Amino acid sequence: MKQVEESCSVVAVTGASRGIGRAVAEDLAHHGCWVWLIARDVNDLDQVATKIRQSGGRADILAYDITHIEEAPRIMDYIVQRTGRLTGLVNNAGTTRRGSLVEISPEAYDEVMNLNVKSLLFLSQAAVRVMETGGAIVNIASLNAFDVLKGVGLYATSKAAVMQLTRALAIDVAERGIRVNAVAPGFIQTDFNAALWNRHELREWVETNTPLKRLGVPEDVVGSIRFLLGADSAFITGSVLVVDGGVLPSRLWPL
Template sequence: MTSPAEPTGPGRVLNAPMTAVHPELRGKAAVVTGAARGMGARFAAALAARGVGVVGADIEADAMAVTAKEINAGLAGTDAPGRVVAARVDVTRAEEHEAVARKALEEFGRLDFWVNNAGIFPFAPVEEISPEQVGATLAVNVEGVLFGAQAAARHMKEGGAIVNMSSVSAVRVRRGRGAYCTSKAAVAHLTESLAVELGDRGIRVNAIAPGFIDTEMTRWVQDDPEALRHALDTVPLHRLGSPEEVVGPLLFLLSDSARYVTGHSIAVDGGSRHV
């Protein structure tokens, strides 16, 4: 039965915060790319609230600085020792990932977690996909993940964890998203490759594969009633997910609760991959 406090109707989103604490995260350090807004900002805030020192990195440096300031202001007066430090990164440039990793070491003296969240979501019918779109999508969504993992692995010790952002689109075709779907399928397979090779060093690598989550990236669905209806028809839970519902799996994958979990993509999609 639906609680009176829960939202109802098409497109409803459950935004209740996750109650998972994971005290073992306290005092550790993380990098989150694409952290200026959307899920990346939520990830940074959730980690900092649990005592993690976070370098939030984004190509939009000014927006990242504002987000870091807002998160830190929200933590003022709490007992959480975590904080967010802003950095700029162009994820298509390997050397900039290295600079972000070194910033984490300078600020926090360690690097335990790396979240490859930055990505782009281009649209074009298949006959209109340009070489430029393919190149940009693979550069950000795939090379950006690889370069981030490389930088993380160079500085992490045994017990480190990397989480990549894949998508339900890695296993489901979405019209007009050929370049995007291809890139996310590549991320899913790259995650497995990284898990195998970095496992020798005790570093775990997993991915999260969101479905329709209430972020700016899916605003086009919510602004089109017909598109929203069609989208919800493919989701067994018949609602959009919230960024908070992606935070929970992220915390799990970084925590000791997942210390024997590597090489997996966890779908956070309301079951849509099965429809």
């Protein structure tokens, strides 16, 4: 276990029960952070927390639906009561609903925008209020925030909002000594998109056309998030770090 970094000591991670969020939580705990795992399913979270504790790390769970934004202040207060402070927040939980924007329903719009954008903002707002000695927030955007993959227009719209929200919040909280950045992953294999990667032709296309010649895994994303939470990025705020194996600069899309 490495020494606890001052700027990375107590971090809340949303969507920590699986995929990228789980990998992030495990990585932060491995590097000495006390992690607070947030997702809806208490059993899934328990498994992650147990694994972290068995490896010598420190993890607690908070099982709730983050779209219940009225809970956010109470959640952040609770973490501070238990730990003395909150220094980091990783807004990772996200969802998608496929379909043309011509046909997308108001219900799908609310589901995606409420989780990806609204809950992210109000959780960040609650975190900022308790980060008395400064801190860092990292939001998970997406390649789709830059270029739109056909069929995920709603998701792309939400992630573009995450990117601009990151910049705007960074400006609004800078005077409090809080930094806000985003990581934009490319094609990362998780439960989120498992159905996509079962389509052989699509998987092959991505592997061929990603300059680094492979799909990403959650562990490919964790280092960038730890960096943006930690002291090595002390002069970086309002930035978006793309972690995509080179897809964005190559501007090639599978559809």
